[in-house]
Amino acid sequence: MVPIVLTQMTTGLGVLAGAVFVKSVMDQKPMSQRCPTCNGTGRVSCICSRWSDGDVGCRTCSGSSRRACSSCGGSGTGRPIPVQLIVRQPTNRSF
Numbered sequence: 001m002v003p004i005v006l007t008q009m010t011t012g013l014g015v016l017a018g019a020v021f022v023k024s025v026m027d028q029k030p031m032s033q034r035c036p037t038c039n040g041t042g043r044v045s046c047i048c049s050r051w052s053d054g055d056v057g058c059r060t061c062s063g064s065s066r067r068a069c070s071s072c073g074g075s076g077t078g079r080p081i082p083v084q085l086i087v088r089q090p091t092n093r094s095f
């Protein structure tokens with residue numbers, strides 16, 4: 001009976017230590033900014049709702065009249081924009 005109690009206590013201490021670690025990491029790194037386009041919801045009005053004639057929606061919004069935000073990809077948080085920079089060495093041309 002005693003080994004089972006010790007096992008449960010060490011498991012509980014491990015879970016508690018993990019929770020303290022996660023909390024310390026969360027406190028150090030602030031959460032991402034909310035997307036200004038969808039205000040953090042990840043969804044925006046679908047274009048089909050602008051001219052709808054009583055239909056139920058389109059394939060993009062699956063009939064909900066709301067689609068995934070194109071600015072954040074539906075995550076609700078800002079995301080970095082991948083950019084490729086090409087740097088060329090200047091050539092010395094004599095005219």
